[in-house]
Amino acid sequence: MQVKNSNYFIDKDVQLLLGTLLRVGVLISSAVILLGGIIFLSTQSNAVVSFSEFKPEQVKISSIANIFEGLKTFDGLAIIQFGVLLLIFTPIARVVFSIFSFLLEKDYLYVVIGTIVLCVIITSLYLDVAH
Amino acid sequence: MTVLVFTLIVLVGAFLAGLLGSLTGLGGGVIIIPLLTLGLGVDIHYAIGASIISVIATSSGSAAAYVKEGITNVRIGMFLEIATTVSAIVGVVIATYIDANSIMVVFGLILLFSAFMMLKKKIDHSNNEKTSILASYFKLNGSYPTEDGVKQYAVHNVIGGFAMMFVAGTLSGLLGIGSGALKVIGMDNIMKIPFKVSTTTSNFMIGVTAAASALIYLHKGQIDPVIAMPVSLGVILGATLGAKILIKTKTDKLKWVFAVVITFLALQMIYNGLIG
Numbered sequence: 001m002q003v004k005n006s007n008y009f010i011d012k013d014v015q016l017l018l019g020t021l022l023r024v025g026v027l028i029s030s031a032v033i034l035l036g037g038i039i040f041l042s043t044q045s046n047a048v049v050s051f052s053e054f055k056p057e058q059v060k061i062s063s064i065a066n067i068f069e070g071l072k073t074f075d076g077l078a079i080i081q082f083g084v085l086l087l088i089f090t091p092i093a094r095v096v097f098s099i100f101s102f103l104l105e106k107d108y109l110y111v112v113i114g115t116i117v118l119c120v121i122i123t124s125l126y127l128d129v130a131h
Numbered sequence: 132m133t134v135l136v137f138t139l140i141v142l143v144g145a146f147l148a149g150l151l152g153s154l155t156g157l158g159g160g161v162i163i164i165p166l167l168t169l170g171l172g173v174d175i176h177y178a179i180g181a182s183i184i185s186v187i188a189t190s191s192g193s194a195a196a197y198v199k200e201g202i203t204n205v206r207i208g209m210f211l212e213i214a215t216t217v218s219a220i221v222g223v224v225i226a227t228y229i230d231a232n233s234i235m236v237v238f239g240l241i242l243l244f245s246a247f248m249m250l251k252k253k254i255d256h257s258n259n260e261k262t263s264i265l266a267s268y269f270k271l272n273g274s275y276p277t278e279d280g281v282k283q284y285a286v287h288n289v290i291g292g293f294a295m296m297f298v299a300g301t302l303s304g305l306l307g308i309g310s311g312a313l314k315v316i317g318m319d320n321i322m323k324i325p326f327k328v329s330t331t332t333s334n335f336m337i338g339v340t341a342a343a344s345a346l347i348y349l350h351k352g353q354i355d356p357v358i359a360m361p362v363s364l365g366v367i368l369g370a371t372l373g374a375k376i377l378i379k380t381k382t383d384k385l386k387w388v389f390a391v392v393i394t395f396l397a398l399q400m401i402y403n404g405l406i407g
Contacts, residue, residue: 022191022338028187030367035362037138045135049357051167055229055295056352063350076160079350080356087363088345090191091338095212098205109269114209117339120216120278124343127220127350 006053014101018094025090031084064125107120132171134357139147140171141361145185149369152189154382155389156330158337159185160308160368161245164238165396168404173358175231175238179307184290185366186309190338192370194293194331202275203331207286207324208339210269211317215291215300222304223347235404242397248312256286257325264286265289273330287386292322304344309337319344325372 050100056062061070061081099114148162160182162335167178194203199272226234234390241265266389274283286292295317350353 004193006302012334019194022194026188026191027366030364036356037364040356040360041135041138045133045138047134049134049137049346051132051171051173051177051325051355051358054174054353056176059355061356062352066275077356084349084354084359084363085358087143087184087187087191088342091335091342094335095209095339098209101205102174107270110206110209112215116218117209117212120213120220121339121346122217122237124220125225125348127347131216 021092021093021097025086025093029083029090032086033080036076036079036081036083038076039074039079043076051074053123057086092118095121133142134325136359137171137357139317141358142365143168145362145365149366149371150373151190151369151374151389152366152387153193153370154377154380155386156311157245157249157389157393158304158309158311159189159338159370161242161371161393163362164307164364165242165400166236167358169321169396169399174373175234176353177358179226179234180355181358181362182307182352183341183348183360183382184354184363186307186341187302187338187345188363188367189370190309190334191368192340193374194334194338202328203335204271204273204324205272205326205335206269206270207318207322208335209326210271211293211296212336212339212355214296215303215336217346218297218300219340220305222301222306223344223351225301226305227351231384232404232407234306235400238300238308239397239399239404241302241306241308242393242400243288243356244355245312246393246397249386250314250390253315253319253326255320256323257328258323259283259285261379263287263289274330275325276295281319282325284328285323287323288321292317295321300340303337303340304347307344307348309341346401 020120060069061078067078067081071082095114095118097113102110102114144166148159152159152162163182163185164178167173168175215262263271264285271286273337274281297315303310315334318324318333
């Protein structure tokens with residue numbers, strides 16, 4: 001029982017830390033998206049947009065390499081996509097963090113399970129699904 | 132439509148989606164997609180890409196608030212994420228092979244189901260009878276704080292729950308939604324996990340699952356920054372405000388009103404999908 005309780009409190013600490021991590025992740029990514037949005041709107045707010053037809057080739061900033069390329073020129077849309085990327089990586093950071101906490105607890109079964117989940121996500125990063 | 136007008140309309144819509152989504156527990160995605168497709172004539176592929184971003188934003192944003200009231204079972208979450216992430220990828224792949232109209236119809240049906248689940252009275256099935264060998268092996272049984280001290284609970288039917296998560300993940304990847312309603316069935320009804328634990332754990336899983344499919348959608352060109360910008364900012368603001376109001380307000384009446392609106396939107400999506 002004693003062991004169970006102390007574990008419970010370690011878990012609680014880890015979760016509070018995770019909560020902060022998520023909040024900071026959301027905050028930073030929304031700040032980046034807002035910055036990109038302001039830059040984009042200040043130059044192109046009168047341009048006409050239509051999304052009535054799906055044209056994947058029109059979205060130029062659709063890979064991580066392209067996003068970093070666009071960041072060099074301070075392109076508003078690339079900055080937005082970078083913010084989106086940070087948002088996507090926030091829950092992934094939570095998985096990485098959990099793996100480390102399992103490692104500290106010496107729970108190797110869950111180090112393996114966490115690593116499997118991480119590998120699936122990394123696979124999705126490299127998966128090229130035809131249009 | 133000019134970029135400025137489009138941005139402002141979507142910003143307001145996404146704010147309301149985030150607000151209502153957090154007040155009713157339905158999430159932002161199920162509202163964002165009808166808003167973009169039915170309201171603004173946006174192609175469903177772009178709507179799904181924007182929605183998956185809003186799902187991640189809501190999940191991560193509310194997780195920070197959840198930490199105080201409930202307790203996530205990270206082991207249950209991580210174990211079931213094997214099912215949800217693999218199946219999310221399967222869902223995205225399926226989406227490439229079926230046409231936009233069929234996706235609209237499936238989405239409408241899930242919307243109807245979510246509205247039904249939102250109104251259905253929840254029953255806590257949890258107990259501490261350790262019946263599942265798998266639950267013990269994977270250390271899924273746990274404990275959580277209540278007013279009467281720390282309470283133990285046992286997890287049941289691990290295989291059934293895992294299978295249900297596979298369905299939830301597939302739909303999440305296919306439609307760009309969090310699949311919260313299906314995850315609740317899997318965890319509350321099949322695995323008999325207590326509410327306090329299942330709500331927060333499901334929220335944890337939703338973010339991770341959505342991240343897996345979001346990366347593929349990004350590469351497929353379905354996440355357009357012009358839409359993603361107002362959607363993410365609006366949803367984050369709305370969901371944050373919603374989480375604050377939720378502590379002080381009863382939402383029963385709101386849920387009924389919302390269910391009627393959702394049902395109407397669902398039928399419209401199904402109709403549009405069927406006539407092409």
